[in-house]
Amino acid sequence: MPIFALTGEPVFPPPQLAEEDGLLAVGGDLRPERLLEAYRAGIFPWYSDGQPILWWSPDPRLVLFPGEFHRSRSLRKTGKRGIFEVRFDTAFTAVIAACARAPRSYGEGTWITRAMRSAYTRLHRLGYAHSVECWHDGALAGGLYGISLGSCFFGESMFAHMTDASKMALSALVDLCRAWAFEFIDCQVTNEHLLSLGAREIPRSDFLERLRRNLERPTRQGCWRDAAPAALAGS
Secondary structure, three states: OOOEEEOOOOOOOOHHHOOOOOEEEEEOOOOHHHHHHHHHOOOEEOOOOOOOOEEEOOOOEEEEOHHHOOOOHHHHHHHHHOOOEEEEOOOHHHHHHHHHHOOEOOEOOOOOOHHHHHHHHHHHHOOOEEEEEEEEOOEEEEEEEEEEEOOEEEEEEEEEOOOOHHHHHHHHHHHHHHHOOOOEEEEEOOOHHHHHOOOEEEOHHHHHHHHHHHOOOOOOOOOOOOHHHHHHHOO
16 A cells, blocks of 8 residues: 655545555644544554654554443552542643653653644644643642544543552543543554553454544533533532
8 A cells, every 4th residue: 555645735545545554644734624634534643753744544443442441459449549639631731741751662752742742732722632630749640631522532642650640540531431421532552551451452444433423423622621520520
């Protein structure tokens, strides 16, 4: 399959035309219009400094269905002890910066480039990108961020400065997705950590069909600072 070179228009080739490793296209930009169109099509950017923007649609796709999230005994104990205060959308820029600095198993560097941080911060201001944060004694201890469209959440990255902090953030996101009847959390590419938490691979064709169906529902655009805790309290 060829790798497509994107033009100035925010359009993408069909994700089924991606290479075996999931690489679909190269180039373009990170404008909100293009990013949102990418997520609606089951495509996401992933590249490093010094590279052009690379766009991916892997097959299989890793997803976490909220009802399949694995809360270990230790994680349940952490929740009961009340070590962390969970908040939504109160420190997005701090969360994405911490994710960019987090060590990775594949070596040094980060795919969360300065341009990516700016682009997703713009999406946050537009009400599409959201953070889930765990706080301990007034300090940010862990969290995650991602994109929400329709009844889908597209997870991007997480970090932890304390044991279980990122897992507690994910646990809170799972509870919110269940309260709001979100079908899945997109985890993009497979890794052992997310598999241990209950994520599983599904064929890209299955993912795209689920995505199409869930995008028919309205997007919960805007700040989740107050709406998310209220939804959890009522769930």
